[in-house]
Amino acid sequence: MAQDLISPEDHQSVGVIVQEVDISAAETLDRCEGLEMDAVAVNEEGIPYFFKGDHLFKGFHGKAELSNGSFAELDDHHHLGHVDAAFRMHYENSTDHDHMYFFLDNKVFSYFQHKLEEDNPKDISEVFPGIPDHLDAAVECPKSECGEDSVIFFKGDDIFHFNVKTKAVDMKEYKSMPNCTSAFRFLENYYCFHGEMFSKFDPKTGDVHGRYPKEARDFFMRCPRFSMDFSNHTEREQCSHVHLDAIAADMDGNVFSFRGHHFVHMKGNQSVEGDTIENAFKELHSEVNAVFIYDKHIYMMKGDGVFVYKIGEPHTHLEGYPKPMMVELGIEGPVDAAFVMGKSDVAHVIKGQTMYDVDMMATPRVATNERVIPIVTKVDAAMYHDGGLVIVVGNHLYRFDSPEALVAAPVLPEQHLVTELLGCNH
Structure with a gap:
């Protein structure tokens, strides 16, 4: 409706205004101020991508940038409010090895080397049958750590183990772990982010061992001192x-x-x-x-x-x-x-x-x-x-x-x- 009120000659000036807003958003997003990330995934070079709204942070320090700068089609097919979940398929026996998957509402986008695969996006139910829409988090789990090459999906209290080969879904109950707002596998460990905190967990059982939760900025971001108790670094x-x-x-x-x-x-x-x-x-x-x-x-x-x-x-x-x-x-x-x-x-x-x-x-x-x-x-x-x-x-x-x-x-x-x-x- 609002678009009908803009004359063709105004489109160029409107584009300038939108660009200025996006730049401003990138400048004001500060991971060290405490952000609940929407999704986390590691790219094919092992660099973590932290997604927040329509922006992402690459690696452990540096400013935010627009997500569609690296994954252009995300915005073409959806008005990108935020990425619900993301993961990298890292199974060498799979035809989708090193593909990155992004979940937005009821759609999934598959990228290879930052290029959207043909016929994407697709319905989540088509690519991952039995997995619900509007996910909270997702993380890959290889056979050596989960018994079978799998993807773990999180939605509220529900945990879904998706077998990549058979497409079977196994429901799990993780009693000791909080609900994940994002999750990722890094250096063969599994991390559930919830708000500004994180917990390391066992992907098979969901068990959390050690003193968790911990502040994400302490371990995954280069930030100056900010924690409540930092007498000991x-x-x-x-x-x-x-x-x-x-x-x-x-x-x-x-x-x-x-x-x-x-x-x-x-x-x-x-x-x-x-x-x-x-x-x-x-x-x-x-x-x-x-x-x-x-x-x-x-x-x-x-x-x-x-x-x-x-x-x-x-x-x-x-x-x-x-x-x-x-x-x-x-x-x-x-x-x-x-x-x-x-x-x-x-x-x-x-x-x-x-x-x-x-x-x-x-x-x-x-x-x-x-x-x-x-x-x-x-x-x-x-x-x-x-x-x-x-x-x-x-x-x-x-x-x-x-x-x-x-x-x-x-x-x-x-x-x-x-x-x-x-x-x-x-």
Whole structure:
């Protein structure tokens, strides 16, 4: 009805107004203010997408953007108020492997590589017979974890296990879990989001083990301090799924890991302590790019600057720092990772896919021996640990015997979870 009141010559100006409203909405949506997400799904590259209204957040930090910027047809077929549920079909034996499914009211949209599949959207009842409309949440569950390749659907108190192969539906009762407003599988764990909180659950039984619910922003988003009780940052930083900014270890077995405004200090096998970067390294404030330890000093790189502290209780900021990275290390910043192998005098600095060597005994210091790391596009953090090299990529870490082994490796070795290294026990 309202459209009839707009003359053809007004359509262009109306489009401008709508665009301005959308931009404004993207600016005002702030995941750190506490949002109940409508749906969560991990894309084919392992990046979580958090949906809110007609916007989505990609990854663990960054601003909201319109959902139809990545999945254009969602708005073409529906006035996109919000996505009810979403998941990625990740079963290699399925013809729909790596397809992403979005549920809106009574329709389901199937995308492959961000392109809508032919003849979509379809009725939910056609693609997933026995599954109701207007869902609350959905999550994939492979055979290794659910007995059969399945999708778990949530609507109110009702839980539906949908067998992908036979299309049989098995009703479940999850007594210990709250109603999910969204759910997703990440690093082989299952998470039910309810409001601003989440609980980790067993997909077969719905059992919730451990101290839940927990605040979603503590573990799935890079946000400054906001929880009611944050006298202790340790558990949050040990178990957060947000990727590390930097990590470093000294010869005494101390490990320092940095993420956003916080860091964790692991004192060998004795204790683990979490704190804010600003409290321990007040001149730095927060968010480092790379860190390495050399000669009982910790070198912390942020942007184009290098901060140096003498390790101790407290850490002592050296006079004259920060210095430009080109002056201190002979390389233009920012960089992604850095490390020193044991008692070596060479700092290895990684920038993109390139690794350089810096002789710390030289004057002036110069970045030399440039070589390419072919098996990754970006290293988030790196350190010398337990006699070898550890690199961190996203939520996983990989071990190599030496920097030369990293450069020569044809494929990534066995992956391990970063949370395991940091002592997360759940």
